[in-house]
Amino acid sequence: MSRKQRIPPEVNRILYVRNLPPKVTSEEMYDIFGEFGGIRQIRRGNAHDSRGTAFVVYEDIYGAKAALEALNGFNVAGRYLIILYYSPARMQAKTDLKKKQQEIDRLRRMAAKNEEE
Structure with a gap:
């Protein structure tokens, strides 16, 4: 992706992921999301109302943008991921x-x- 390409204002390096399968491991998360750029941190929800969600923090916005475009709707263990930019x-x-x-x-x-x- 060209660094000169104009990026929409809502794009940032933090992704909010929903509809994660309960059995997905941290290693699998890093394998899936790490393909698009360096990951600084992944935080999975563990409270009752936040299970199945995670925040994925990339090193830069280009990795986050590529991951969102490629993985939104991606099937993981029978569930389709819903990915949004963190707001x-x-x-x-x-x-x-x-x-x-x-x-x-x-x-x-x-x-x-x-x-x-």
Whole structure:
């Protein structure tokens, strides 16, 4: 890939990977993603709500861009990978949405409890 090629603003060196098979190992992750450039770090989700996800941090944006283009939709152990560029704003919005939903649920429980009384 030519380094003079214009890169879209959303491109960065961190990829957010979803729909990972539960049995995929770290070595397999490095084999799959390392083909496209140097990897600085892979962080897999291990909490209940983050299983099947990972963050792959490349040394530069060109490796991340090549990996996203080649691996988005790639079949790994019967699952098709969903790969996005990491976006702090998008992740924060997801967290905010979860908090709002929890607050709505709490208010509904309070309303139901008040109706019973």
